[in-house]
Amino acid sequence: MTDGNLNRGPGVRLKDVSRIYAGRAAVDAITLDIAAGSFVALVGSSGSGKSTLLKTINRLVKPNTGTIEIDGVNPTDAAYSVRRKIGYVIQGTGLFPHLDVAANIAMGLRIARVRDPQRRVNDMLKLVDLPLDYASRMPDTLSGGQRQRVGFARALATGPGLMLMDEPFGALDPVTRDNLSTAYRALHDRLGLTSIMVTHDMAEALLIADRIVVLDTGKIVADAAPVDLLNNGGGPIVNALIAVPRGQAERIAKMLT
Numbered sequence: 001m002t003d004g005n006l007n008r009g010p011g012v013r014l015k016d017v018s019r020i021y022a023g024r025a026a027v028d029a030i031t032l033d034i035a036a037g038s039f040v041a042l043v044g045s046s047g048s049g050k051s052t053l054l055k056t057i058n059r060l061v062k063p064n065t066g067t068i069e070i071d072g073v074n075p076t077d078a079a080y081s082v083r084r085k086i087g088y089v090i091q092g093t094g095l096f097p098h099l100d101v102a103a104n105i106a107m108g109l110r111i112a113r114v115r116d117p118q119r120r121v122n123d124m125l126k127l128v129d130l131p132l133d134y135a136s137r138m139p140d141t142l143s144g145g146q147r148q149r150v151g152f153a154r155a156l157a158t159g160p161g162l163m164l165m166d167e168p169f170g171a172l173d174p175v176t177r178d179n180l181s182t183a184y185r186a187l188h189d190r191l192g193l194t195s196i197m198v199t200h201d202m203a204e205a206l207l208i209a210d211r212i213v214v215l216d217t218g219k220i221v222a223d224a225a226p227v228d229l230l231n232n233g234g235g236p237i238v239n240a241l242i243a244v245p246r247g248q249a250e251r252i253a254k255m256l257t
């Protein structure tokens with residue numbers, strides 16, 4: 001992925017954020033301070049509240065209690081443009097199948113009233129390393145990895161500083177997954193984005209995030225840099241999550257000696 005003119009990432013502060021469904025807390029009084037420019041992975045078992053927590057930040061889910069600030073601003077403020085300032089990437093991209101690549105990427109540009117959307121579409125294709133003539137291709141003519149690149153291009157088109165990603169590499173084969181996640185990490189660094197990524201995959205989180213937040217039943221059970229999580233472990237939930245990539249790495253290392 002190559003360079004583009006995008007915003008620097010904001011800091012994100014959640015205080016006592018809860019979301020209750022049918023009397024049960026999917027997100028349970030979470031307080032989290034995310035530094036501008038950092039890359040945070042939200043990890044945890046299925047149903048632990050990762051997606052719900054992520055969606056409280058871009059208001060797809062309204063918290064029952066608590067406050068959220070993005071660079072000190074409450075994203076519910078009328079002046080705050082969530083669509084423009086926050087990019088959102090989901091597993092399988094959510095591209096519109098009846099629209100070509102250019103129209104998919106330009107989707108948010110019209111809403112954000114960006115001038116010269118055609119030029120911006122080309123900039124975004126370059127940013128995610130796709131040939132410019134892919135602009136007229138339909139999503140079903142692309143590989144999964146190419147579609148996911150278009151999903152990133154669409155999310156980045158309005159120049160957001162904050163990227164929220166829900167299993168962004170989850171639908172990809174391991175090689176494409178590794179290539180694209182490494183390319184995204186490089187883009188994150190180059191553009192100074194703030195990235196928050198939900199993943200089931202502890203190995204992926206350890207390899208690309210600066211900080212890993214582990215959730216269980218809506219609560220934070222660990223919050224540490226990858227190296228600290230590996231060296232110091234945590235409670236049984238954290239240790240079980242780390243045991244998988246650690247065991248695989250050890251078994252592969254043994255095969256090499």
Ligand SMILES: Nc1ncnc2c1ncn2[C@@H]1O[C@H](COP(=O)(O)OP(=O)(O)OP(=O)(O)O)[C@@H](O)[C@H]1O
Nearest residue numbers: 021022026044045046047048049050051052053200
């Ligand atoms: N719209 C909803 N209505 C009712 N319950 C919900 C809703 N969204 C989420 N939940 C519940 O909240 C809890 C947390 O769900 P969430 O999707 O945040 O978990 P997750 O960690 O992202 O899971 P997964 O890894 O499987 O996607 C689950 O028990 C889920 O059933």
